[in-house]
Amino acid sequence: MExxxxxxxxxxxxxxxxxxxxxxxxxxxxxxxxxxxLINFAHGEIYMVGAFTGLLLVTQANLPFPLALLLAMAITAxxxxxxxxxxxxxxxxxxxLSVLISAIGMSIFVQNVALxxxxxxxxxxxxxxxxxxxxVAGLRTNTLELLTLFVALVMMLGLHLLVTRTKLxxxxxxxxxxxxxxxxxxxxxxxxxxxxFAIGSSLAAAxxxxxxxxxxxxxxxMGVMPGLKGFVAAVLGGIGSIPGAMVGGLVLGMAEVLGxxxxxxxxxxxxxxxxxxxxxxxxxxxxLGRRTQEKV
Amino acid sequence: xxxxxxxxxxxxxxxxxxNLVTHYGPVEALKGITLHVNKGEIVTxxxxxxxxxxxxxxxxxxxxxxxxxxITYEGHDLTALPPDRIVALGIAHVPEGRRVFPHMxxxxxxxxxxxxxxxxxxxxxxxxxxxxxxxxxxxxRWQLAGTMSGGEQQMLAIGRALMARPRLLLLDEPSMGLAxxxxxxxxxxIQDINRQGTTILLxxxxxxxxxxxxxxxxxxxTGRVVLxxxxxxxxxxxxxxxxxxxx
Ligand SMILES: Nc1ncnc2c1ncn2[C@@H]1O[C@H](COP(=O)(O)OP(=O)(O)OP(=O)(O)O)[C@@H](O)[C@H]1O
Ligand SMILES: [Mg+2]
Numbered sequence: 001m002e003x004x005x006x007x008x009x010x011x012x013x014x015x016x017x018x019x020x021x022x023x024x025x026x027x028x029x030x031x032x033x034x035x036x037x038l039i040n041f042a043h044g045e046i047y048m049v050g051a052f053t054g055l056l057l058v059t060q061a062n063l064p065f066p067l068a069l070l071l072a073m074a075i076t077a078x079x080x081x082x083x084x085x086x087x088x089x090x091x092x093x094x095x096x097l098s099v100l101i102s103a104i105g106m107s108i109f110v111q112n113v114a115l116x117x118x119x120x121x122x123x124x125x126x127x128x129x130x131x132x133x134x135x136v137a138g139l140r141t142n143t144l145e146l147l148t149l150f151v152a153l154v155m156m157l158g159l160h161l162l163v164t165r166t167k168l169x170x171x172x173x174x175x176x177x178x179x180x181x182x183x184x185x186x187x188x189x190x191x192x193x194x195x196x197f198a199i200g201s202s203l204a205a206a207x208x209x210x211x212x213x214x215x216x217x218x219x220x221x222m223g224v225m226p227g228l229k230g231f232v233a234a235v236l237g238g239i240g241s242i243p244g245a246m247v248g249g250l251v252l253g254m255a256e257v258l259g260x261x262x263x264x265x266x267x268x269x270x271x272x273x274x275x276x277x278x279x280x281x282x283x284x285x286x287x288l289g290r291r292t293q294e295k296v
Numbered sequence: 297x298x299x300x301x302x303x304x305x306x307x308x309x310x311x312x313x314x315n316l317v318t319h320y321g322p323v324e325a326l327k328g329i330t331l332h333v334n335k336g337e338i339v340t341x342x343x344x345x346x347x348x349x350x351x352x353x354x355x356x357x358x359x360x361x362x363x364x365x366x367i368t369y370e371g372h373d374l375t376a377l378p379p380d381r382i383v384a385l386g387i388a389h390v391p392e393g394r395r396v397f398p399h400m401x402x403x404x405x406x407x408x409x410x411x412x413x414x415x416x417x418x419x420x421x422x423x424x425x426x427x428x429x430x431x432x433x434x435x436x437r438w439q440l441a442g443t444m445s446g447g448e449q450q451m452l453a454i455g456r457a458l459m460a461r462p463r464l465l466l467l468d469e470p471s472m473g474l475a476x477x478x479x480x481x482x483x484x485x486i487q488d489i490n491r492q493g494t495t496i497l498l499x500x501x502x503x504x505x506x507x508x509x510x511x512x513x514x515x516x517x518t519g520r521v522v523l524x525x526x527x528x529x530x531x532x533x534x535x536x537x538x539x540x541x542x543x
Contacts, residue, residue: 167411174397174408180359181395186383186412186460290399 009139011257017145017214019253020152024207025230026237026245027159028080028200034176034240035196038096041103042083043204044227045110048220050076050205051212052118055125065128069151072209073202080201081194083110089190107227114220122219125212148210155203156246162199163242172196176240204230225269232276238289247287309368310335310464310495311356316365318348318355325351327519328365333464333512338486338496340506340527342540343516349499350392352516353466356497357389358382369464384412388462392469392499394453398442402433405441405452409459418461426455429485447478454482458489465489468499483509503540507531515540 025047032040040046053075057068087106091099133142163169171192174182183189211226212218229252237248252272259271279286311333318326326348333339341349354360356367358379367374374382383389388409397405406426410419427434430451436444441452450470457465470486471479479502487509490496500506507513507527515523515536523536530536 170404170408171411173400177397177399178395181391181397182408183359183379184357184383184389184391184395185408185456186380187408188378188380 006138007261009137011261012254013139013141013145015254015257016250017148017253018256019233019250020149021207021211021214021226021249022229022233022252023246023249024152024155024203025226026233026249027156027242028204029231029234030237030239030242030245031172031196031200033234034242035172035179035193036088038088038099039103039231040083040088040197040200041100041227042087042106042110043200043230044223044225045107045114046076046080046083046201046223047204047208047226047230048114048218048223049079049110049208050201051125051208051218051222052114053205054209055123055212055218058125058128068128069206069209073205076205076208077198077202079110080197080204084194084197089193111220111223118220120220122217124216125218126216127213144213148214151206151210155206159199159203159242168192168195229272232272236275236279236286238286241286241288241290244286244288251287308335309333310370311497312366312368313352313356314366314368316352316355316367317363318351318360319363320351320360325519326355326362329516329519329521331514331521331524333495333497335495336490336493337512338490338498338510340498340500340510340513341516342500342503342506342513344539345501346518347516348519349516350468351519353389353391353468353497353499356382357387357466359389380412383460386461386463387466388457388460388464389466390453390457390468390470392472394446394449396441396444396449396452396456398440400441402437402439402441402444402452405456406433406459409456410461412460419459422459422461426458429458429488430455447474447482450474450478450482451485454485454489458494462494464495464497466497466499469501470498471500471502471505479505503536507541 025043028043028046029039032038050072054068054072057063057071058065063071083106087102088099091102127144129143131143133140163172171182171187172195174185174187175189175192179189233248233252234245236252237244237246252275255275256268256271260268309332313329313331316326316329317324329348329352341352343349351360355362356374358374358377362375369385369387372385397408406423410422413419432448433451433455436448441449444452454470467486470482474482483505486496486498498506498510507530510527513525513527513530514521515530523530523533525533531541
């Protein structure tokens with residue numbers, strides 16, 4: 001009994017850490033979906049580029065970690081905006097299928113450029129700060145895990161303030177609810193969409209950097225699985241809902257570690273997709289999504 | 297048949313639309329519309345479903361690009377400007393169907409109306425003005441717009457447009473789907489707004505109502521202006537009475 005509770009607590013921490021990175025990725029999907037009703041399938045690659053950028057800034061440029069993290073987020077934000085400009089904006093009036101194909105094409109393209117530039121081998125990403133392990137209430141954790149949680153928390157709080165309190169945030173919500181009427185308010189819709197990509201991409205970059213260090217590995221195909229997981233988390237939370245993406249990420253992270261504890265680690269990825277299928281079947285609007293699709 | 301109304305003779309046009317042609321894909325919705333609005337007027341566009349009334353307003357506010365023709369407002373050529381620039385020049389558009397932001401509060405909707413402005417004090421004045429014109433909105437300021445009644449949403453849509461402090465207000469069917477008593481109160485506010493100095497271009501299916509508040513009117517049929525005159529004369533016009541006033 002004692003041991004069971006302890007194991008459970010330990011898994012909870014792991015789930016929280018993994019889940020918070022899923023949440024950061026899910027936010028990008030959900031925000032972009034909110035303003036454009038499209039799934040940015042290149043989002044996992046954006047996360048991967050974020051990880052590489054962070055790694056290079058830390059190991060090659062020797063920047064202090066906080067600066068490297070912020071700079072990686074900024075550079076990756078530019079990539080996101082560029083992808084929107086090249087792959088999505090010209091298709092604003094095209095069918096959903098064309099946009100989907102463009103998204104998948106972009107994902108393959110970015111991954112291959114990364115392979116070409118950085119090679120296929122896995123690079124180590126040692127944290128540029130000392131990592132202490134400590135025990136709280138009998139549960140083991142370390143500085144890196146706590147930092148990951150902290151970074152995710154700060155980003156989510158910042159995003160919440162941005163979306164609810166700032167003019168840009170209001171513009172993003174207005175564009176999501178009714179793009180045409182948003183334009184009639186004097187909102188520059190294209191610029192607002194670009195900002196949405198920038199913010200979503202920078203959050204993915206933060207996740208990429210943290211996960212790169214947690215696994216001590218950065219590699220061009222590292223975005224594929226987390227990209228899918230982030231997508232599942234966004235759908236689980238209710239695609240288009242920002243609080244939903246946060247909750248969805250954490251719930252998915254928990255479900256995975258508990259599933260692994262109960263079954264075996266081979267089931268980790270299957271769990272996410274089982275959740276996706278169940279949500280789509282029984283509650284397509286997700287945990288916090290709006291029941292009825294709003295008329296636009 | 298066209299003539300300038302004596303009461304506005306010689307005053308400068310605030311808005312001049314010349315030979316406007318607008319397409320939706322292959323569909324020619326406007327086939328060469330010319331109309332003029334003078335400062336301080338209420339001008340109405342009337343016509344049956346699909347005549348092109350909304351399209352005219354949507355072309356003026358930049359939501360759709362015209363294929364040919366020009367739109368001039370206070371000396372600015374609007375023809376190639378995007379909607380956000382046009383709002384900033386002082387034109388606010390209350391779209392057909394109200395289109396309030398359903399998941400935002402009344403306050404947030406009104407704040408978005410003032411999106412292009414930075415003059416905090418003047419914005420607060422306009423907020424007070426909107427709440428004076430529509431006391432109902434003040435009572436409901438924290439309610440989500442999507443949960444309000446049709447009449448309240450129309451008040452909000454008009455209030456939101458006023459928050460841009462427009463010099464020209466485009467109104468698309470403010471009476472649509474509302475009970476007569478609400479329509480009456482909304483139209484009386486529209487007249488107040490006009491008396492306070494805002495020029496208004498009003499689209500209506502309810503021609504009777506529109507011609508009772510307007511100074512001047514244009515009758516649209518399948519993308520063309522077929523008649524234009526003072527509101528008074530249009531009300532007495534036999535063809536208009538038969539087609540639009542149910543006489
Ligand atoms: N988005 C669109 N795509 C294609 N055709 C359109 C579109 N919007 C309007 N039309 C067409 O353009 C013409 C003019 O439409 P418009 O909405 O301007 O008419 P209206 O006078 O406002 O009618 P109503 O009184 O019903 O609102 C119609 O034939 C309509 O079918
Ligand atoms: Mg119409």
